[in-house]
Amino acid sequence: xxxxxxxxxxxxxxxxxxxxxxxxxxxxxxxxxxxxxxxxxxxxxxxxxxxxxxxxxxxxxxxxxxxxxxxxxxxxxxxxxxxxxxxxxxxxxxxxxxxxxxxxxxxxxxxxxxxxxxxxxxxxxxxxxxxxxxxxxxxxxxxxxxxxxxxxxxxxxxxxxxxxxxxxxxxxxxxxxxxxxxxxxxxxxxxxxxxxxxxxxxxxxxxxxxxxxxxxxxxxxxxxxxxxxxxxxxxxxxxxxxxxxxxxxxxxxxxxxxxxxxxxxxxxxxxxxxxxxxxxxxxxxxxxxxxxxxxxxxxxxxxxxxxxxxxxxxxxxxxxxxxxxxxxxxxxxxxxxxxxxxxxxxxxxxxxxxxxxxxxxxxxxxxxxxxxxxxxxxxxxxxxxxxxxxxxxxxxxxxxxxxxxxxxxxxxxxxxxxxxxxxxxxxxxx
Ligand code: UD1
Numbered sequence: 001x002x003x004x005x006x007x008x009x010x011x012x013x014x015x016x017x018x019x020x021x022x023x024x025x026x027x028x029x030x031x032x033x034x035x036x037x038x039x040x041x042x043x044x045x046x047x048x049x050x051x052x053x054x055x056x057x058x059x060x061x062x063x064x065x066x067x068x069x070x071x072x073x074x075x076x077x078x079x080x081x082x083x084x085x086x087x088x089x090x091x092x093x094x095x096x097x098x099x100x101x102x103x104x105x106x107x108x109x110x111x112x113x114x115x116x117x118x119x120x121x122x123x124x125x126x127x128x129x130x131x132x133x134x135x136x137x138x139x140x141x142x143x144x145x146x147x148x149x150x151x152x153x154x155x156x157x158x159x160x161x162x163x164x165x166x167x168x169x170x171x172x173x174x175x176x177x178x179x180x181x182x183x184x185x186x187x188x189x190x191x192x193x194x195x196x197x198x199x200x201x202x203x204x205x206x207x208x209x210x211x212x213x214x215x216x217x218x219x220x221x222x223x224x225x226x227x228x229x230x231x232x233x234x235x236x237x238x239x240x241x242x243x244x245x246x247x248x249x250x251x252x253x254x255x256x257x258x259x260x261x262x263x264x265x266x267x268x269x270x271x272x273x274x275x276x277x278x279x280x281x282x283x284x285x286x287x288x289x290x291x292x293x294x295x296x297x298x299x300x301x302x303x304x305x306x307x308x309x310x311x312x313x314x315x316x317x318x319x320x321x322x323x324x325x326x327x328x329x330x331x332x333x334x335x336x337x338x339x340x341x342x343x344x345x346x347x348x349x350x351x352x353x354x355x356x357x358x359x360x361x362x363x364x365x366x367x368x369x370x371x372x373x374x375x376x377x378x379x380x381x382x383x384x385x386x387x388x389x390x391x392x393x394x395x396x397x398x399x400x401x402x403x404x405x406x407x408x409x410x411x412x413x414x415x416x417x418x419x420x421x422x423x424x425x426x427x428x429x430x
Contacts, residue, residue, distance in 0.1 A: 001392060001419070001421070003394060005415070006364070006379065006389045008387065011249040012248050012383070012413060013412050014253075014411040016253075016408075018234055019070070019402040019403075020043035020045045020230075022045055022399075025044055025053075026049055026097070027197045028041060029044075030057070033102060033105060034104055034204075038073050039226055039227065040067070040228040043230045045237075048395065059081065059088065060081045062079065075226075079106075082110065084098050089114065090112050094114070094167075095111060096114045097171055099147055100173070103175055104154060104176070107153055112144055113140065113143055124167070124168075126168035127167060127172070130168060130172035131154075131171075134155055154180065156181035156218070156220055158184045158186070163187075164214075168189075173211070173216060176218035178223075182220070185216040186214065187214055188211075189300055189301065198211030198212075199229070203229050204229075205227075206224060207221055233256050235258075235305070238257045238265075240401070242265060242276070243380050244383055246287050250411070259280075259282075265308055265312075266283065268312060269315075272315065273287070273291055274286070275287065290319075291315060293316065296309075296324075299328045300329065309333055312325070313347070313354065314378070314380040314381040317345040317358060318359065321357075325355075326354075335371070339368060339370070343364070343365050343367075362384065369391050369393035369396045375391065375397035378391050379391065383413055
């Protein structure tokens with residue numbers, strides 16, 4: 001079994017380069033399905049969610065060619081198959097974007113219900129409402145989303161989202177791109193990756209206006225053509241390393257970021273006593289003194305991101321005083337709390353609220369990464385803990401972080417990958 005071993009206590013010094021945004025990449029790659037021609041996509045992160053989505057595209061008949069480590073050519077001119085393989089799709093949340101893309105291009109899609117992190121209920125009713133408003137017949141049966149348009153092409157429509165949903169906004173945007181007429185999404189999500197998907201589609205010939213505001217208008221076009229596009233830097237990866245510096249102390253220049261996307265995270269860290277200096281495409285993060293308590297509530301962008309909630313909790317565990325953390329997006333995002341308690345953290349959870357009483361130091365412990373961001377938060381906590389932290393379940397972390405161990409080791413963290421005998425096979429032998 002592969003695990004991370006962290007010996008806490010080293011302050012971090014140096015530079016970390018941020019990779020392309022996971023949540024943009026996992027939407028932009030399926031969007032390439034709608035393009036007749038070659039899409040050259042740059043700044044693609046090398047993470048397992050991207051590997052999976054590329055594997056699905058290949059199964060459908062796409063031609064994918066790596067140009068270099070982070071650049072690829074995707075050619076979906078000759079898609080043969082519109083049935084997405086069950087085993088691949090159920091392992092990733094973003095497989096739902098294949099419905100919007102296939103339905104938009106071919107008027108027909110069969111995609112397994114998505115997987116991804118277990119954060120409580122993850123319904124897709126708003127996605128389906130959008131497709132139905134645009135003239136599709138959608139049925140969920142045998143674990144599949146089966147969607148078809150009787151006359152072969154979706155028609156634009158007006159869709160008001162009942163809640164701000166990133167996935168539904170992007171999926172309806174995909175479906176509307178090749179639809180007949182105008183699609184309007186109201187109460188749309190505004191995350192940076194929504195703007196990035198719109199920019200990608202527009203650079204291939206789409207006509208999308210208003211991405212980044214809460215009303216998005218999509219005037220359908222007949223075709224998308226090939227082109228070149230570079231994915232934005234990952235806001236959450238950058239935020240995670242910012243919390244790593246806050247936790248371990250030290251001074252790190254985090255490069256290849258869009259500082260504006262980090263404002264919501266920087267604001268809270270500054271309130272906690274962390275020093276943050278914005279450059280054009282970098283932020284310098286310094287923490288030498290003690291950390292102050294703060295209250296944090298997660299919200300859709302530009303609010304504090306829910307995908308940074310476990311990482312900020314790791315830092316608040318070490319702040320002076322009591323902080324209140326409120327989860328404003330997901331039903332159940334505190335499954336990691338028991339693991340933090342093993343490190344000596346004092347956290348009480350009541351529904352969506354966690355009350356964190358800061359302690360002077362955490363202690364290393366064996367931990368289980370129960371999902372992607374919780375796993376990243378365990379790394380953040382382990383960097384400052386006294387003693388050794390061993391984290392298993394790291395496949396969750398590798399879904400979203402490219403070379404996490406190498407990037408942290410390069411700034412002085414004592415972190416490495418270790419292999420231990422598989423406990424299941426041991427117990428079977430025993
Ligand atoms: C995306 C991100 C995830 C992030 C989340 C919120 C990807 C691949 N994942 O997930 O990392 O935590 O945005 O920023 O980009 N909801 C419904 N019905 C729907 C859709 C959503 O009730 O049809 C609810 C969800 O249960 C949740 C809230 O709306 O409570 C927000 O979900 P949404 O923004 O759709 O999250 P995802 O797109 O799945």
